[in-house]
Amino acid sequence: MLKVKNLHTYYGGIHALKSVSFDLPEGEIITLIGANGAGKSTTLMSISGIVPPRYGEIIFLGTPIHQLSPDRIFALGIVQVPEGRRIFPQLTVRENLDMGAYLRTDRKGIAQDIDYIFNLFPRLAERRHQLGGTLSGGEQQMLAISRGLMSRPKLLLLDEPSLGLAPVLVQLIFATIEKINRENKTTIFLVEQNANMALRIAHRGYVMESGVITLEDTAANLLKSEKVKQAYLGL
Amino acid sequence: MNTQSIPFIRRAVSEIGRSLLVSCWFMFLTFPIMVIKVNPLERTIDWQWMRLVWIGLAVFPLSLVWRWLMMRKEQGSAKDGEDSWQKRLGERIRADRKISAAILALLAAFVVAFPFIFSSYQTQIMISALMYVMLGLGLNIVVGLAGLLDLGYVAFYAVGAYSYALLNHHFGLGFWSALPIGAGLATIFGILLGFPVLRLRGDYLAIVTLGFGEIIRLVLENWNAFSQGPSGIAGISRPGFFGIELSLSQHTVFLYFIVLALVAFTILVVSRLRNSRIGRAWIALREDEIACQAMGIDKTKTKLTAFALGATWAGFVGCIFAAKTTFINPASFTFMESAIILSIVVLGGMGSIIGVIVGALVLILLPEYLRAFSEYRMLVFGASMVLIMVFRPQGIITGVRRHYRFRQKEGTEEQGERDAASA
Numbered sequence: 331m332l333k334v335k336n337l338h339t340y341y342g343g344i345h346a347l348k349s350v351s352f353d354l355p356e357g358e359i360i361t362l363i364g365a366n367g368a369g370k371s372t373t374l375m376s377i378s379g380i381v382p383p384r385y386g387e388i389i390f391l392g393t394p395i396h397q398l399s400p401d402r403i404f405a406l407g408i409v410q411v412p413e414g415r416r417i418f419p420q421l422t423v424r425e426n427l428d429m430g431a432y433l434r435t436d437r438k439g440i441a442q443d444i445d446y447i448f449n450l451f452p453r454l455a456e457r458r459h460q461l462g463g464t465l466s467g468g469e470q471q472m473l474a475i476s477r478g479l480m481s482r483p484k485l486l487l488l489d490e491p492s493l494g495l496a497p498v499l500v501q502l503i504f505a506t507i508e509k510i511n512r513e514n515k516t517t518i519f520l521v522e523q524n525a526n527m528a529l530r531i532a533h534r535g536y537v538m539e540s541g542v543i544t545l546e547d548t549a550a551n552l553l554k555s556e557k558v559k560q561a562y563l564g565l
Numbered sequence: 566m567n568t569q570s571i572p573f574i575r576r577a578v579s580e581i582g583r584s585l586l587v588s589c590w591f592m593f594l595t596f597p598i599m600v601i602k603v604n605p606l607e608r609t610i611d612w613q614w615m616r617l618v619w620i621g622l623a624v625f626p627l628s629l630v631w632r633w634l635m636m637r638k639e640q641g642s643a644k645d646g647e648d649s650w651q652k653r654l655g656e657r658i659r660a661d662r663k664i665s666a667a668i669l670a671l672l673a674a675f676v677v678a679f680p681f682i683f684s685s686y687q688t689q690i691m692i693s694a695l696m697y698v699m700l701g702l703g704l705n706i707v708v709g710l711a712g713l714l715d716l717g718y719v720a721f722y723a724v725g726a727y728s729y730a731l732l733n734h735h736f737g738l739g740f741w742s743a744l745p746i747g748a749g750l751a752t753i754f755g756i757l758l759g760f761p762v763l764r765l766r767g768d769y770l771a772i773v774t775l776g777f778g779e780i781i782r783l784v785l786e787n788w789n790a791f792s793q794g795p796s797g798i799a800g801i802s803r804p805g806f807f808g809i810e811l812s813l814s815q816h817t818v819f820l821y822f823i824v825l826a827l828v829a830f831t832i833l834v835v836s837r838l839r840n841s842r843i844g845r846a847w848i849a850l851r852e853d854e855i856a857c858q859a860m861g862i863d864k865t866k867t868k869l870t871a872f873a874l875g876a877t878w879a880g881f882v883g884c885i886f887a888a889k890t891t892f893i894n895p896a897s898f899t900f901m902e903s904a905i906i907l908s909i910v911v912l913g914g915m916g917s918i919i920g921v922i923v924g925a926l927v928l929i930l931l932p933e934y935l936r937a938f939s940e941y942r943m944l945v946f947g948a949s950m951v952l953i954m955v956f957r958p959q960g961i962i963t964g965v966r967r968h969y970r971f972r973q974k975e976g977t978e979e980q981g982e983r984d985a986a987s988a
Contacts, residue, residue: 380858404861416856418849429849432842433861481861 331356331517332377332408332485337386337396339369339376346372347383348541354485354519359511361520361528361549364538365561370521371413373538374487377519378410379403390485405433407484413493413521415474419463423454426462426473430480440480447476450506468499475503479510485517486510492524500524504531529553537561584628591624592617638956676825680818688817692889694929695824696882701909701921702831703878708907709916710844711871712851714771716903717758717778721751721876723785723898725883730798730893731791740804744884751880752873754781759872763865766854778903785895797894801887820889827881836918838874847871848916912953914960923961 332354339347347369354360364370375381377388379400388396395403418426427447431440448455451472457465462473471491478486488507492500508531511518522528529535535552537545545558552558599620602611680688700722707715725747732738732746762773785792792798803816804823811819838844846867850857858864887893905928913924931949935942953961 378859380855399863399865400858401861401863404859409861410859412855412859416853416859418852418856420852421848425845429845429857429860429862432846477860 331391332519333387333389334373334377335387335389337373337376337383337388339372339381339383341372341381346541347376349386350538350541350543352536352543352546354517355534356517357511357515358533359507359518359520359531361522361525361532361535362538363522363525363528363535363558366523367540368538369541370538371489372541374410374489374519374521377403377487378408380410401433404481407482408487409478409481409483409485410487411474411478411489411491413489415467415470417462417465417470417473417477419461421462422459423462423465423473424458426477427480430477433481439482443480443482447479450509451476468495468503471495471499471503472506475506475510479516482514483516485519488518488520490521490523492522492527500527504528507531525558526553529558580629580632584625584632587628588621588624592621595620634956680821685814685817688821690930690933692817692821692824694926695821695828696885696889697906697909697925697929698828698922699824699831699878699882700906701913701925702835702918703875703882704906705910705916705918705921706835706838706847706878707871707875708910709921710839710851711847711868713762713868713871714767715774715872715875716771716900716907717774717776717781718875718879718906719898719900719902720758720778720781721754721879722883722886722902723781723895724751724754724876725880726887726893726897727785727792727798727883728880729884729887730801733801733887734798739802740884740888744881747884748877748880751876751883755873755876756869758876759869763868775900775903778898778900782895782898785898792895795894795896797892797896799892801891801893803891804888820885824885827885831878831881832918832922839916839918843867843870908950912950912960914962917960917962920960920962927961 334353335351337347337350338345350369350373352360352362362370362373372381376383376396379395379398379402383396386396387394390403390406390408393406395406395408398406418429421429424444427444428440431443434440448458453469454472454476457469462470465473471493475488475491478488491503491507495503504527507518507520510516520528520532529549529552532549535545535547535549536543537552537558545552545555547555596617599616600613602613603609604611679691683691700718704715704718707713707718728747728750729738729740729743732743733740738746758774758777762770765773786795788794803811804820806819846857846862849860849862850864850867854864857867886897890897909924909928910921911924912928913922914920932942932946935945938945
């Protein structure tokens with residue numbers, strides 16, 4: 331579905347991604363794990379066009395997208411749920427969801443999707459008129475994921491959905507990610523530091539270190555791998 | 566004496582002590598200018614000691630009142646749940662359609678009757694106040710909704726004014742044909758300014774827009790062949806009324822209604838804009854740019870429309886300004902103008918339409934009616950601005966968004982109460 335070839339991304343003079351290549355097969359959950367500063371978030375930012383790559387190619391369903399602006403890439407069906415949630419604090423839950431459907435004009439479909447989301451996260455339904463900024467961390471993460479779903483993405487890019495959440499909530503969020511993937515056949519690219527959790531729900535995994543992908547395998551194999559265990563699982 | 570009153574008395578004593586200290590400090594500070602009076606003719610110095618006493622006596626109660634107000638403010642923010650009477654009144658007015666309709670009708674009647682009740686001088690003042698209402702609402706799009714701090718707003722105002730003045734001077738174009746042209750030119754300048762500042766935010770944006778405002782003024786001041794430099798353009802025609810000759814006072818009344826109609830038009834457009842898709846995008850952009858991009862909002866287009874639409878209004882008002890004064894020169898378009906318009910938006914309440922209207926009326930009418938205080942009027946004006954910012958940092962009237970009240974009830978955590986957003 332998405333092919334990334336020899337991607338190089340820079341922040342000014344800092345070489346953040348050094349020739350990164352990978353494939354995201356349709357309908358799967360693929361995870362990218364690695365330590366702080368490995369370049370995981372940058373990879374997502376490059377795909378969504380917010381930090382455009384300097385060299386390399388990104389091909390989404392046959393279309394090269396590495397030179398498109400973020401809004402064009404979004405319109406093709408790639409949606410990023412940014413790190414740290416970044417919901418709109420002064421807008422209500424409902425308005426945040428509406429922002430997710432910004433490019434859509436089919437009111438019926440939007441209403442359906444909102445119902446679907448309120449089913450997925452009943453907490454959000456309770457708080458639909460509350461301001462985004464007054465939600466708890468977990469609820470904000472639910473809202474951020476839901477906002478991403480509002481445009482019916484083909485590919486959902488999740489940046490550290492477990493960041494700063496209690497273990498119970500992490501489980502809930504991950505269960506929901508699995509559910510979204512199963513029910514809607516949405517391809518999900520999950521960037522995580524919580525490698526253990528991520529590999530449990532993913533089909534495939536990539537391991538990243540200092541801007542380079544060092545390992546690639548099925549999630550089950552990675553979970554068993556001694557190298558991953560030592561480096562990331564703390565076992 | 567019960568145990569509760571002891572800390573209260575202790576507090577009161579310490580407050581009085583501090584106020585005494587403040588008044589002593591003021592006596593010391595004002596000593597050179599208030600007490601020493603040099604008599605240059607007789608080469609003597611008069612010591613006016615009584616003045617020192619008066620200052621001390623005046624500052625002491627003022628300081629006490631100030632401390633009491635600050636204390637109340639702190640307590641007020643501590644018990645946020647309880648609504649102030651203003652808020653309750655506001656909610657009732659909004660909730661009851663009959664009351665709000667009656668108030669609106671009364672207001673409309675007063676506004677329409679205004680030039681017939683009051684003198685030509687009063688009407689003139691009201692015209693300029695209404696012009697600033699439009700300017701404030703225009704800048705509100707840029708600053709209040711899109712969150713882009715624009716310190717050079719006066720540039721677009723100047724573009725509007727000069728386009729009418731020059732078109733009238735060289736080609737004899739009338740007010741009505743120049744109005745859309747002036748607004749259009751201002752829009753183009755808005756986009757021109759918008760492009761280079763797209764990547765900037767906050768302080769940097771403020772500095773660049775400030776520079777842009779100065780550039781326009783300096784060009785107008787120095788390019789004699791184009792704008793006649795500091796001597797300005799005189800003899801600009803007043804707006805025509807179906808070819809009928811009007812007397813000066815009739816012209817004033819006519820202009821009043823033109824401005825009134827444009828203000829009504831502005832309010833209509835801005836309130837529709839705010840609840841539109843683009844309005845949502847502006848508000849979202851103000852809150853989080855990255856999240857906006859992740860939602861597929863075109864950042865460039867959204868920012869440019871904010872700049873362009875804001876500038877359009879300044880262009881409209883510029884044309885009216887040229888028609889009102891019939892003479893313009895670059896001195897009318899200094900940074901001070903931008904600062905006043907920005908103060909209107911900030912003091913009135915960012916993002917709130919009623920707030921901006923109230924802000925404009927207060928800021929423009931107050932100095933006019935304070936003329937009774939002659940040389941102290943700017944002092945009073947400054948003091949009232951400081952007071953508003955200390956006690957109502959959100960502005961006189963906050964932008965009414967949806968409000969939710971939280972109540973702790975057994976089991977359920979809260980109940981959201983919703984009242985509709987109003988313009």
